[in-house]
Amino acid sequence: MPRITFIAADGAETVVDAGEGDSLMQVARAHNVDGILAECGGEMMCSTCHVYVEGDWLDRTGPADEDERDMLDFAPCEITDASRLSCQVKITDDMDGLVVRLPERQV
Template identity: 45%
Template sequence: MTRLIFRLPDGSTRAVEATNGTSVMQAAIQGNIRGIEAECGGACACATCHVYVDEAFAGLVPPPEPDERDMLEGVAAERRSNSRLACQITMNEEMDGLTVQIPDRQF
């Protein structure tokens, strides 16, 4: 299990334990984290699981694939250089403590 920390739009944080090999989106849903809508169920087709990856972990998260980059063009909240879709980040033991911020809106 790997620890994953979510910064919520209200400024609070929530930590969940993520099974290695699951996505950040799956961990959020299993941990009942509000703000990750995941309307497409993780198919990289809706951009409602948009998160900002903490800069301290940027080197541990692989860069987005072309499909994800295309979906990030349509996110509802501000797109930033550290914007990612939570469904496309797969947890592994090196990511222990990964911190992501949930934007103020997904629609």
């Protein structure tokens, strides 16, 4: 099971084992990771599950596509090249060790 680290805006780390096939958002929610709202349930409609993919991991997750970027533009915190909507990141085996940071707020 891929191990994933979420780093909150205040630096607090949560390390969890992800189920393969889940989205990063589903993993965060199933493990009670604070700071991801996901109000639309993963349909890429609300832009409240924003994360920053740490370092080279962006090579594995890939960047946001055009639609996702359009939605991210409305998120309240800074958008960078590492920004993703976590509902659009599907967990695969080669993401073991993935680290993502959470923004200060989602709304």
